[in-house]
Structure formats: structure tokens, C-alpha cells
Amino acid sequence: MKVRVDPDRCQGHTICSMIAPSLFTLNDEDGHSTAIDGEVPGDLEAKAAEAIRSCPEQAISVIP
Amino acid sequence: MSTEPVTDDERKRNRYHFDRHTPDYREQFTEVTAEMLDKCPVAWSDTYGGHWVAAGHSEVFELARSADYVSNDHDPANERRGYKGISIPSPEVAFRGGFLEMDPPEQRYYRQLLNPYLSPAAVARWEPLVDEIVRASLNEKIETGRIDFVDDLANVVPAVLTLGMLGIPLEHWDIYVEPIHASVYTPPNSPDMPRLQASRLAMRDDMMGQLSDIRASGRPGLIYALATAEINGSVPPDFELLGIISLLIGGGFDTTTALTAHALEWLSEHPDQRQRLSAERETLLNPATEEFLRYFTPAPGDGRTISADCVIAGQEFKEGERLWLSWAMSNRDPEVFPNPNEVDLARTGNRHHSFGLGIHRCIGSNVARMVFKRMVTAVLDRMPDYVCDPAGAEHYQTIGIIQGMKHLPATFTPGPRIGDGLAETVARMQVLVDEQRLAEPVTARKGAASAT
Numbered sequence: 001m002k003v004r005v006d007p008d009r010c011q012g013h014t015i016c017s018m019i020a021p022s023l024f025t026l027n028d029e030d031g032h033s034t035a036i037d038g039e040v041p042g043d044l045e046a047k048a049a050e051a052i053r054s055c056p057e058q059a060i061s062v063i064p
Numbered sequence: 065m066s067t068e069p070v071t072d073d074e075r076k077r078n079r080y081h082f083d084r085h086t087p088d089y090r091e092q093f094t095e096v097t098a099e100m101l102d103k104c105p106v107a108w109s110d111t112y113g114g115h116w117v118a119a120g121h122s123e124v125f126e127l128a129r130s131a132d133y134v135s136n137d138h139d140p141a142n143e144r145r146g147y148k149g150i151s152i153p154s155p156e157v158a159f160r161g162g163f164l165e166m167d168p169p170e171q172r173y174y175r176q177l178l179n180p181y182l183s184p185a186a187v188a189r190w191e192p193l194v195d196e197i198v199r200a201s202l203n204e205k206i207e208t209g210r211i212d213f214v215d216d217l218a219n220v221v222p223a224v225l226t227l228g229m230l231g232i233p234l235e236h237w238d239i240y241v242e243p244i245h246a247s248v249y250t251p252p253n254s255p256d257m258p259r260l261q262a263s264r265l266a267m268r269d270d271m272m273g274q275l276s277d278i279r280a281s282g283r284p285g286l287i288y289a290l291a292t293a294e295i296n297g298s299v300p301p302d303f304e305l306l307g308i309i310s311l312l313i314g315g316g317f318d319t320t321t322a323l324t325a326h327a328l329e330w331l332s333e334h335p336d337q338r339q340r341l342s343a344e345r346e347t348l349l350n351p352a353t354e355e356f357l358r359y360f361t362p363a364p365g366d367g368r369t370i371s372a373d374c375v376i377a378g379q380e381f382k383e384g385e386r387l388w389l390s391w392a393m394s395n396r397d398p399e400v401f402p403n404p405n406e407v408d409l410a411r412t413g414n415r416h417h418s419f420g421l422g423i424h425r426c427i428g429s430n431v432a433r434m435v436f437k438r439m440v441t442a443v444l445d446r447m448p449d450y451v452c453d454p455a456g457a458e459h460y461q462t463i464g465i466i467q468g469m470k471h472l473p474a475t476f477t478p479g480p481r482i483g484d485g486l487a488e489t490v491a492r493m494q495v496l497v498d499e500q501r502l503a504e505p506v507t508a509r510k511g512a513a514s515a516t
Contacts, residue, residue, distance in 0.1 A: 011425040014184055015414075018350045028185040028506050030176075031430060053413040056421055057129070 002063040003035045003048050009059035016055060020047040035060070075380045080107035082117045082388070084364070085464035093463070094405055097393045105397075106379045112153040115367075115386035116379075121397035121417070123377040124389050127368070128421035131168065134387065135371040136424060138165035145371075145384075152367040152388055159303065162311030164424060167371075171423065173295045174308065178427060180505035181229060181286050187430040189502060190225060192515035193493050194435055197224050198442045199482055200489035206446060209478040213452075214471050217443070218324040219245055219317075222435050224490060226316035229431070230309065231285020231503050232274050234494045235487075243267045244317045249460045249470055271309055275302065285503035286312060312428070320432045322362035322468030324439050329472055330356070330407060331440075332452040341409060342444040349437055352409040356436075358416035359407050364392035364467050366420060391417040392467065450476035 003023065005016070012031035017024040023044060024033045040048045052060045080100055083089060089096060097119065100107060105120025118124045127134055138149025140158035148154040149165040160166070163174035180186060201220050205211040223237040223244075232240075243263040250260050277283070279291045290305045331338040341348050366389050370381040381387070395416045396404040419426035426432070443450065456473035460466065484492070493515075497503060502513050 011422060012179075012183070013419065013425060014430065015354070017184075026184050028180075028510075029183055030179040031183040031185075050412055054415055056415050056417065056419075056425075058125075058415075 001040045001045055001048065002038065003040060003052070004061055004063050005033045005035050006059045006061070007032065007034075009057045011057050011059075013056045016051040016060060019051045019054060020044060023048055024051065033059075070380060075382075076108035078104035078107045080104050080109055080117065081111065082107065082109035083111045084388075084390075085462050087461050090459075090461070090463045093392070094396075097396045100393060101397055106377060109388075113386070115152055115388055116370075116381065117388045117390060118377070119390050119393035119397075120377075121394040121400045121415075123379075124391070124394040124417060125421060126377045127387065128389055128417070128424075130374070130376055131423050133370060133372050133374040133376060133381070134368045135167050136165055136171070136366075136368060137167050137371075147369040147371075148367070148386065149369075150367045152386060160307050161314075162308035164311055164315075164366075165307075168423065170295065174293075175423075175427065177289050177293055177295075178286060178312075180507045181289065181503075182427050182430060183506055184430045185510070186506035187434050189506070189509070189512045190228070191434060191438065192513045193228065193496065193502065194221060194225055194438045195442070196489050196493055196515050197221050197486075198438050200484060200486040202442060202446050203481045203483065203485050206479045206481055210473065210475055211447070211450075212456075212471055212473045213328050213443070214321060214325050214469055217439060218321040218328075218472075220486070221439055222317050222320040222431075224493075225431065225435060226313060228493070228497050229286055229316075229503055230274075230312065231278050231283045231287045232270075234490045234497065236270060237490070239263075239270050240267050240313060241317065244314060245321065245470075248318050248466045248468060268306075271306060271313075272302075275305060275309070283503075284501055284505075284508075288503075289505065315426065315428050316431060318466050318468055319362040320435050322466055323356060323360060323432065324436055325469040325472045326360040326362075326467070327356040327436070327440060328443060328450075328474075329452050329457060329469070332450060332474065334407075337407075337409060338444070338448075342441075342448065345441060345444070348409055349441065351411060351414065353433055353437060354414045354416060355407055355409055355411045357418040358395045358401070358411075358414055360467060361392035361395050361416075361418045362467055363418070363420075363426075364463055364465075365390040366424070389420075391420065392463070446479055446482075447474075447476040450474045 010032045016033050017026050023036055100119040105123045106118050109117050118127050137147040138160045139147050163171045198221055201217050205216050219241050223241040224234050227234055227237055246260050278287045341352055368387045370385045373383050374381050398404050419429040452474045458470040460468045
């Protein structure tokens, strides 16, 4: 499983990084989020799913 | 097949008499919300000259993120289309309330200018200072066993921090705190109005003085960024900058106060949950904060103007129509929040709308969260058995603008002071802000404050 934050939808709510700080990095200047490259570690898949579900802008998706 | 245009009566067939400025609306919020969510998630109301009301979560989500059709613009001088901004009804003395009453691209220039002062990384630098102000505020009351959480804590800390970020001397916090707080809850016909007007004028004078001081001295902070800004190639006039400074102060003060007071009151009424939050704060404080934000929605909504005929969320809108986006009601939508009228500190999937959505997401959301968490955890640590006094707790009579509290007195087992009091701490923190240039943007200064 890989995840992606759509930069056009993200508004910097920061919920994803509260839920899974190791999966999402916030930009220092505006707090907008970027997901890690590569596979989500197996033990963090539930956290990734929770971040997707909790994003107020629905900006996070699973990449096939 | 008919090609007749849809009549206004058909477009507005979902009707609801919606008046959020009455005490009734506050008292019947749960019932009104359930009824609107069930029957008319978007409704036409005849109140205040007629306007749409969006209550449903998916409807609010779509509308708030449709900046091409839904405008925040406030244009009192009628230089563009005369739109009325985010207040319904619009205030009698109209002036543009900063970038929250602008559309892109102008709005975007200001956001990009100010984000580096308010991003999560920028805000984290202030945490040691906030802890000092919280500690000192509690010191003032800790030996007495009595505190008013609004007057003695939740009004103080957000105000001191906001002034610090703006670049205004911290000790001026008491010039600003009363007019901002009281303006929200004092009705126009109140006998207290003349005193409030005088305090507003004093605040306005100080603000104008600060703007010119900072322009001359180069003291860092949000005001310096504004005072030296070129927006789209020109320097904004002072009245525009004062509108922005007022927006930052209005947004920074009473909203966080309201959230903190409501959360502390709820925790007093639910001591088992308070104990759980304290014990499990490492995992529970983040979701609990989001849940308090959802449930109490300090800023309950925003007005908009439809800027082009459109169909959004299945509703046909016409250019020029006014729209109220209810963050508070959409936060109770059972489609998204199971048991929406219960506080669940560990709630997951909490896509609440309390900081708004889309390009106008509250620019101070990171400040609000941080200050709230530092205040609440300090109270849990130093006044763990506090009990709020229901007879003294005073909620705002109406929740049309801010869902807040005037007073929240509480008693607790007295404890020892730790370190110095508020005035001394504010003075020490001023030295620290100046020496460490804390109010610089995160692009210029990265590390956290050293408060020792």
C-alpha cells in the first residue's frame, strides 16, 4: 500500500500528521502535507487508512 | 420536456426559518440541527434579507470548497460587485475584515505572506513561552483554590501569544482582551456599551500606533510583514492593514478562549473522562482536542455570496444570493459522525469543519490547537480536582458569532505557586521575544524559544 496527498486539495489541516507522523511530512512554511515515498509499513496501514478517513479536505488517497 | 426556467419558488422549496442570533437557537441547537440535517440540509431562510443555509456535512463540504462560485468578498465601497463578506447580517459600519473577506488572487498573496508565521513549525517555536504564561496565570490563583477559567486563564494566554506573534508589546494584552471578548457578547442596547466603545477606541489607537512604530523600528512579527508588504505590486493602504490586524486579533483571542472554557466545563461534568484524558494524554489529547473542536465549534459558521449561477450539492443558486455555511450544524451530521451529539474523546474519522474548509481554512488553526492543549494539560496537572460552579458559569446568550463563555468560575484544592507571577513573567517573556527574535517568520528563524 502507498499513499499520496493531492497538493491541490490539501489545505494544511495537519490531521494526517497527528495520526501518522511518520507517514506524512508537513511543509515548514505552510503546513501542507506530503506522504512518504514508497510502501506504508504493514503496522502503519491502519493509521494510513485512518488519516485518509479523517482528512477534512479528502486530499489523501491510496495509490494502486 | 419543459425548457421553462426553474422559478424561485421551486428553487427555494426547501425553506426553514433560521435565525442564529436568537437565544432560542442556542437553546434548541440540537433539535434545529437534527431537523435541518434530516429535512433540508440546504434551505432558504427569509431572515436577514433572505439567505441560504447549508447544514449538511457533504453540502457544506462542497460549497466551502467551490471558491469559483462562492465568494468571500466584502466590498463596502462598491468597487466590484458590492458583496457583503462573511457576516449575516452585514454590520452597519462596514469595513473589509482582512483576507477572510477577499477572494483569490488577493487573498492568496496575504496567506502566502503570513503562513510562515503561523505554520505548525512556526507555532511550535512559541510553545516554551506559552507554557510560561500558562504557569504564571495559574500561579495567580493556585493558592486560593478559586479561579475563573475564562478571566484568569483562557482570556489571557491566547491574547499574550497573539500579541507576541504580531510584534505588539506583550504587556499591552489587557488593552486588547476586554474589547475583543466583550464585543462578541454585548448587545448594542446594553448599558455597558459606552464603556465598551471607549475600550474599543483605546485598542484601535494602540493598533494604529503599533503599525507606525513597527514600520519605523522594523520589529519582527506579523505586523512587520504586513507593513512592508507589496501585494500584487502595490502597498496596501493602512485601513486594509488594520482590517487584517483586527482579523488576526479577533481570530486569535475569543475562539480559543471559547474552546478552552467549554472543554474545561465538560471535563468538570465528566470527572471519569477527565481522569482518562489526563492518564492517557499521550494518545488521547490529539483526538480529544479535535472532538472538542467538533462538538463545541467556537466559530459556528461563515457567510458567503454566490458569485455565478451554479448547481452545487444538488441545489440551484443564483449570482448575488447570500449563503450561511454552518460549521456547527455540519459537525453534527450523523452521516459522518456516529452519535453526533455525544462527546467521544477517542473519536476517529473526525472530519469536522471547525476551522472551515478549502482556501480559507483558519490560518491560526495551529496556534489554537497548541495553546488549547498547553492550557488544558496544565490545568489537569495543577488543579486535577477542579469543579466548575454551574451557578457562576455564564454562556454567551446567543451563538450567532462565537459559541463562547463570559465566565467559568471553579474551585479546587489549593496548591503551591511555581515560579513568578503573571506580570513578572510577561516582562521576562518580552525580553526573550526580543532577544531571540521569536516573532520572525520560520523562514528566518527555526528553533524553539529557550524560556529559561
